[in-house]
Amino acid sequence: MLALVDCNNFYASCERVFDPKLKHRPVVVLSNNDGCIVARSQEAKALGLQMGEPYFKVKELLDRHKVAVFSSNYALYGDMSQRVMTVLQQFAPDVEIYSIDEAFLDLDGFRDLPELARTIRETVRQWTGLPVSVGIAPTKTLAKLANDTAKKNPGYNGVCVLDTPELWKPLLHEFEVGDVWGIGPQYKKLLNKHGINTALQFSQLPETWLRKHMSVVGARTAKELRGQPCLELELHADLKKGITVSRSFGKRITEFTELEQALASYVSRAGEKLRRENLLAKHMLVFMHTSPFAKDAAKDPYYAPSLSFAMPLHTNYTPELIHYALRALKEMYRPGYRYMKCGVMLTDLLPEGTETLDLFDRRDTVKQSKLMAAMDQVNQKMGTRTLFYAGAGIRQKWSMIAARKSPSYTTDWQGLIQVKAV
DNA sequence: TCTGGGGTCCTAGGACCC
DNA sequence: TCTGGGGTCCTAGGACCC
Secondary structure (H helix, E strand, C coil), X not given: CEEEEEECCHHHHHHHHCCHHHCCCCEEEECHHHCEEEEECHHHHHCCCCCCCEHHHHHHHHHHCCCEEEECCXXXXXXXXXXXXXXXXXXXXXXXXXXXXXXXXXXXXXXXXXXXXXXXXXXXXXXXXXXXXXXXXXXXXXXXXXXXXXXXXXXXCCEEECCCHHHHHHHHHHCEHHHCCCCCHHHHHHHHXXXXXXHHHHXXXXXXXXXXXXXXXXXXXXXXXXXXXCCCCCCCXXXXXXXXXXXXXXXXXXXXXXXXXXXXXXXXXXXXXXXXXXXXXXXXXXXXXXXXXXXXXXXXXXXXXXXXXXXXXXXXXXXXXXXXXXXXXXXXXXXXXXXXXXXXXXXXXXXXXXXXXXXCCCCCHHHHHHHHHHHHHHHHHHCCXXXXXXXXXXXXXXXXXXXXXCCCCCCCHHHCCCCCCC
């Protein structure tokens, strides 16, 4: 048996932990650049606010209902996530951290699963302040479904155990096929067209049909709904395939030098990520684009070039990465466009020390990694951008908007919560 | 008029996830 | 004026090889 433990409205709940005044107030958290809504408290959902809804479109509604609005604070959410995972690891030896707010637990050999599920839920609540839901079933897909059921139906008190077909079959019959894990909007449309509306109907489709229309992935999902495990618990993350850093700008950019600064700082971030995981990259993709939402396409045309190339040698040395990225940028840049976003993707990754040595490699890689290590250390200790490349710009006029960010209560001394006796 | 077959590697695009 | 960011997996089709 597997458990899926999932934090309820994770980002919104994190904000609430440190500000009790928010307890019964609707809360929403915005994406980068305060662009759209990415998390909603229960009360905010009840107001009809949708996931992914652009902020500017619902601003008035938010004001009217006195909704508490936050820019996203990833330092806070990341730290709270770690706390939750640490608690979960006390309950089971094998835990797969699936995302920032959910984990699968291997419960083989455990007895009285409903009682265990309630204990997990209460302990996380008590030790971190965060509400979670627990779903238990023999496969990941069913555990997801159980979790979803526990979350959406108050009668379950946040816990749902589906350990026999007699328990899950009636639920499958009630469950919308589009809400099944692994079935997105496209497949939902296709399935509905063929008269498949419930998870139960889907789970009974013939293998050949599934393979033909939804590939092996769809066939696996159906099997999992029948209680046949196809997806293993992934206990050790395998080698990363790629690292991407991209951002929308706080305002449109037209100048080459500003693009250069933005790209250089994203590439620096990508370099940090590589080094943190002791990886080297060989391949680079640089991309940029103007707004796809432009009202007047004649005045504000869409332009979205990208350049993908192999670097001569594997590297994680930021100046080298910046060099190739800026060269690509220069090649793609056309004046007269209003750029909205750019980014870099590094692929062909290899753990440090496993790359083949090149006879003609003239780089002093020892010196380079010492320099990078020193820089990373300073930035980790003193805050990001304590040390940075001048090419990334000293005054970043294009940087992101985060007008409503809460303090980083748990990771920054300045953000430490203050309690006053009166 | 008929125009092989099978393998591998790469890329682009489409689907999904949080 | 204002629409996020970072991933994974699968398949089809083209290039190339023998």
